[in-house]
Amino acid sequence: MSAPTLEVRNLKTHFFTRGGVVKAVDDVSFTVEAGKVLGLVGESGSGKTVTGFSILGLVDPPGRIAGGQILFKGRDLATLPEAEMRGLRGNRIAMIFQDPMMTLNPVLRIDTQMIETVQAHAKVSREEARQRARDALGQVGIPSPDERLKSYPHQFSGGMRQRVAIAIALLHKPDVIVADEPTTALDVTIQGQILAEAQKLCAQFGTALVWITHDLSVVAGLADDIAVMYAGKVVESGPVAQVLDAPLHPYTLGLIGSVPSRNHRGEPLRQIPGMTPSLLNLPAGCAFRSRCPRAEPGCAEPPPFAEYRPGQHARCIHPHQEAVAA
Amino acid sequence: MTAFLLRRLIQAAAVVLVMSLLVFLGVFAVGDPIEILISPEADQFERERAIKALGLDLPLWRQYLVFLGNALRGDLGRSFVFNEPALRLILDRMPATLELAVGATVAALIIGLPLGLYAGLKPNSPLSKGIMATSILGFSLPTFWVGLMLIMVFAVQLGWLPSTGRGETVTILGMRWSFLTRDGIAHLIMPALNLALFKISLVIRLTRAGVRETMLMDYVKFARAKGLSPARVTFVHVFKNILIPVVTVVGLEFGGTIAFSVVTESVFAWPGMGKLIIDSINVLDRPVMVAYLMMIVLLFITINLVVDITYSLLDPRVRLEGKS
Numbered sequence: 026m027s028a029p030t031l032e033v034r035n036l037k038t039h040f041f042t043r044g045g046v047v048k049a050v051d052d053v054s055f056t057v058e059a060g061k062v063l064g065l066v067g068e069s070g071s072g073k074t075v076t077g078f079s080i081l082g083l084v085d086p087p088g089r090i091a092g093g094q095i096l097f098k099g100r101d102l103a104t105l106p107e108a109e110m111r112g113l114r115g116n117r118i119a120m121i122f123q124d125p126m127m128t129l130n131p132v133l134r135i136d137t138q139m140i141e142t143v144q145a146h147a148k149v150s151r152e153e154a155r156q157r158a159r160d161a162l163g164q165v166g167i168p169s170p171d172e173r174l175k176s177y178p179h180q181f182s183g184g185m186r187q188r189v190a191i192a193i194a195l196l197h198k199p200d201v202i203v204a205d206e207p208t209t210a211l212d213v214t215i216q217g218q219i220l221a222e223a224q225k226l227c228a229q230f231g232t233a234l235v236w237i238t239h240d241l242s243v244v245a246g247l248a249d250d251i252a253v254m255y256a257g258k259v260v261e262s263g264p265v266a267q268v269l270d271a272p273l274h275p276y277t278l279g280l281i282g283s284v285p286s287r288n289h290r291g292e293p294l295r296q297i298p299g300m301t302p303s304l305l306n307l308p309a310g311c312a313f314r315s316r317c318p319r320a321e322p323g324c325a326e327p328p329p330f331a332e333y334r335p336g337q338h339a340r341c342i343h344p345h346q347e348a349v350a351a
Numbered sequence: 352m353t354a355f356l357l358r359r360l361i362q363a364a365a366v367v368l369v370m371s372l373l374v375f376l377g378v379f380a381v382g383d384p385i386e387i388l389i390s391p392e393a394d395q396f397e398r399e400r401a402i403k404a405l406g407l408d409l410p411l412w413r414q415y416l417v418f419l420g421n422a423l424r425g426d427l428g429r430s431f432v433f434n435e436p437a438l439r440l441i442l443d444r445m446p447a448t449l450e451l452a453v454g455a456t457v458a459a460l461i462i463g464l465p466l467g468l469y470a471g472l473k474p475n476s477p478l479s480k481g482i483m484a485t486s487i488l489g490f491s492l493p494t495f496w497v498g499l500m501l502i503m504v505f506a507v508q509l510g511w512l513p514s515t516g517r518g519e520t521v522t523i524l525g526m527r528w529s530f531l532t533r534d535g536i537a538h539l540i541m542p543a544l545n546l547a548l549f550k551i552s553l554v555i556r557l558t559r560a561g562v563r564e565t566m567l568m569d570y571v572k573f574a575r576a577k578g579l580s581p582a583r584v585t586f587v588h589v590f591k592n593i594l595i596p597v598v599t600v601v602g603l604e605f606g607g608t609i610a611f612s613v614v615t616e617s618v619f620a621w622p623g624m625g626k627l628i629i630d631s632i633n634v635l636d637r638p639v640m641v642a643y644l645m646m647i648v649l650l651f652i653t654i655n656l657v658v659d660i661t662y663s664l665l666d667p668r669v670r671l672e673g674k675s
């Protein structure tokens with residue numbers, strides 16, 4: 026069997042700040058095959074974006090990858106020299122950022138920003154590069170791309186800007202796309218369109234897609250697999266249907282319970298009690314301990330990331346193995 | 352763009368009018384030129400004839416209206432001292448000052464931008480810290496003292512550069528310029544650097560602050576995520592953004608540079624407008640003072656306009672607002 030497109034193994038990305046070591050990513054593992062979508066979920070500050078930047082090799086000091094492997098078709102990106110990494114970035118591995126209003130350079134025209142991306146990785150003429158840029162804009166559903174190429178970012182709406190960013194990510198038909206909450210800033214109808222397009226394009230080109238979000242309903246509709254992050258660690262992972270139907274980890278269950286749904290109309294929304302702990306002084310053992318209704322003295326020891334059901338892992342010593350109604 | 356220019360021109364005219372009144376009143380308040388211009392031995396009759404000849408017998412508002420009427424015809428009065436049109440006196444000396452100010456601005460950009468860029472990209476390197484520490488000196492050392500030190504070292508001790516005057520000049524468009532001859536450039540180097548001192552520090556600090564701020568922006572990270580070379584990220588994505596504040600401030604500073612070249616011109620005996628105005632203030636040569644101040648007002652207005660236009664060329668967001 027050939028190596029999967031992207032396999033992250035025990036990734037640790039730490040920030041060595043003056044106040045101490047911030048373990049933003051601390052033992053994250055997941056695998057994405059070609060043409061598949063992984064939903065990476067977790068609440069704000071759980072380390073999703075830092076995981077994405079780690080894959081692209083874009084973690085800036087004081088942060089650095091402190092351990093683990095990022096295997097891209099079997100090659101470890103964590104130890105790849107910067108020059109080689111740059112050859113992959115935007116070419117074989119692309120990223121779409123969280124905030125579409127901030128990702129495009131305000132003083133450069135769209136064509137400049139697209140053509141430079143083409144020419145960074147392909148020895149083609151400007152004309153050829155412009156042609157490819159235009160095709161990419163057409164692909165993501167931007168009308169009259171020729172005209173739009175000559176515009177500046179501020180002449181686009183947020184949704185259009187995100188489409189441009191997606192078009193840029195697609196320019197080289199990458200093997201991996203990390204999409205960091207690309208639709209959160211957009212309204213629901215546009216979100217739906219972009220999701221559908223992303224799914225179609227990935228299936229078409231066999232791209233492995235890492236879709237970062239905190240919206241479980243998006244993951245349910247889009248992803249094949251899911252990895253749930255809490256305080257820098259993946260606490261549960263597995264096939265989407267299985268994890269959402271029968272979560273093992275109390276945190277996953279809490280997340281599912283806090284999604285507004287039709288079945289619970291009229292009842293108050295369930296919330297996970299307590300606050301996300303500070304990454305600077307996490308409690309020893311399970312980081313979810315202070316908020317967990319099932320906590321027991323044994324949780325003061327770090328729980329292992331174990332496979333409780335085929336393909337479904339959880340980092341909990343006392344998981345919900347009995348069937349639960351979410 | 353035309354509507355924008357038209358609006359700006361009307362605004363400019365209003366500003367000039369208000370300034371003319373303020374300048375006129377201000378200069379009037381400085382002192383009575385009669386005491387200085389007319390010898391104490393002159394008898395009453397001579398005195399009155401001189402006052403009348405200079406138009407100083409009219410009430411203040413009449414004097415202002417006369418001044419304004421003449422000014423509209425391009426006549427800003429005759430110098431009491433040189434008995435020449437004040438405007439001509441100033442225009443004669445303007446090339447020297449402009450040359451000095453442009454030289455200083457160019458030097459500030461050539462020296463300040465790379466140093467600021469380096470200090471912004473590598474904020475923790477010892478060299479960056481050295482650059483920043485030195486830039487504080489540039490802000491705080493008095494211009495005249497640095498000027499004298501430059502003369503001491505490079506003219507007196509080493510004998511590399513001349514210390515006074517403009518050197519050999521070439522006449523183009525009826526004006527004399529130093530920067531076109533080797534000798535003229537040699538004369539220009541020290542005064543221009545002296546005048547640039549403050550601006551170099553300013554450009555370094557602005558550039559560094561801009562680079563540090565811009566480097567944190569998502570669009571810079573996105574540019575890197577596209578696999579662009581560090582050079583392309585720095586010189587296209589970062590640099591174009593920091594040029595906006597740098598151009599604005601340096602442009603606006605240009606008027607100040609001209610107005611305050613007085614010190615440098617005095618130290619290096621540079622025959623520019625600054626030296627003329629100092630001499631005129633000493634003898635209360637009112638028409639020259641008024642004409643000089645009006646020239647400076649016009650200059651500031653022109654510079655502001657040019658800066659606005661350049662700004663809109665650099666920042667596409669401004670361009671659109673101008674249109675709608």
Ligand SMILES: Nc1ncnc2c1ncn2[C@@H]1O[C@H](COP(=O)(O)OP(=O)(O)OP(=O)(O)O)[C@@H](O)[C@H]1O
Binds near residue numbers: 073076087088239
């Ligand atoms: N440069 C940095 N220095 C120190 N800590 C950092 C730095 N960048 C990120 N962090 C920390 O890493 C943690 C994870 O941040 P990250 O942006 O990955 O969260 P996220 O899951 O993407 O959250 P959100 O849903 O809000 O985007 C945060 O607690 C943040 O404080």
Ligand code: SF4
Binds near residue numbers: 324340341
């Ligand atoms: S390990 Fe213990 S505290 Fe942590 S989630 Fe499981 S039961 Fe709760």
Ligand SMILES: [Mg+2]
Binds near residue numbers: 073074075123
């Ligand atoms: Mg994030």
